[in-house]
Amino acid sequence: MEKVIPFLMFQDGKAEEAMNFYISLSEDSEITNIVRYGANEGGDEGTIMQATFTLKGQEFMCIDSNIKHEFSFTPSFSIYVTCNTEDEIRNLYERLNEGGQALMPLDDYGFSKKFGWLNDRFGVSWQLNLPK
Template structure:
C-alpha cells in the first residue's frame, strides 16, 4: 500500500532552522531522522538531503533544495492546528506569524469562536483554530 507524506522543500538552506523552530514551538513535534549533504554534495554540506519529522503529530519529510526554483510555498497548502485553549492559541499564532505574515487575523469568522491564518518566516502557512 502507498503512503502519502507531506514533503516540505526549502530553498536557501532554511530546512534545519525551520525544523528547530517547529520542534521548539509546537507540542507533539520531533525530528526523527536527518540525512545531510556531505562534502561531496551535490547540495551544500550540512543542508538536509532527506529529513523525517513529526510536526504537531503529523509526519512530514523535509528537503533543502540546492536547485533554485521559481516557486516556493503557497498559502493554498497549510497546516491546520486545532488548539484546546485560548492561551495556547495566542502563543502559537504569535510565534508562527512573527517574521511572517498574517493572512487572516484572529477573530470569530462564524465557523469558530477564534480562528487565524498566517505564514511563518519560512513561508509555511498555518491555520490556527480554537477547538
C-alpha cells in the same frame, strides 16, 4: 499506497532551522531523521538532503533544495492546527507570525471560536482553529 507524508522543500538552507522552530511549538514533536549532504554530493555540504520530523504525531518530510526554483510555498496548501485553549491559539499565532505574514488575523469569523491564517517566516502557511 503505503504512506502519505507532507513534504516541505526549503531554499537557502533553511530546512533545519524550520524543523527546529516547528518542533519547539508543541510537545510530542521531534526530528526523527536527518541525512545531510556531504562534500561533493550535489548540495551544499551540511544542508538537509532529506529529513523527517513529527508535530503531535503527524510526520513531515523536508529538504534543502540544491536548485533555486522560481516558486516557493503557497497558502493554498497549509498546515491546519486545532487548538484546545485561547492561550494556546494566541501563543501559536504570535510565534508563527514573528517575521511572517498575517493572512487572516486571529479573530472570530463565525465558523469557530477563534481562527487565524498566516505564513510563517519560512513561507509555510498555517491555519489555526479554536473550535466552538
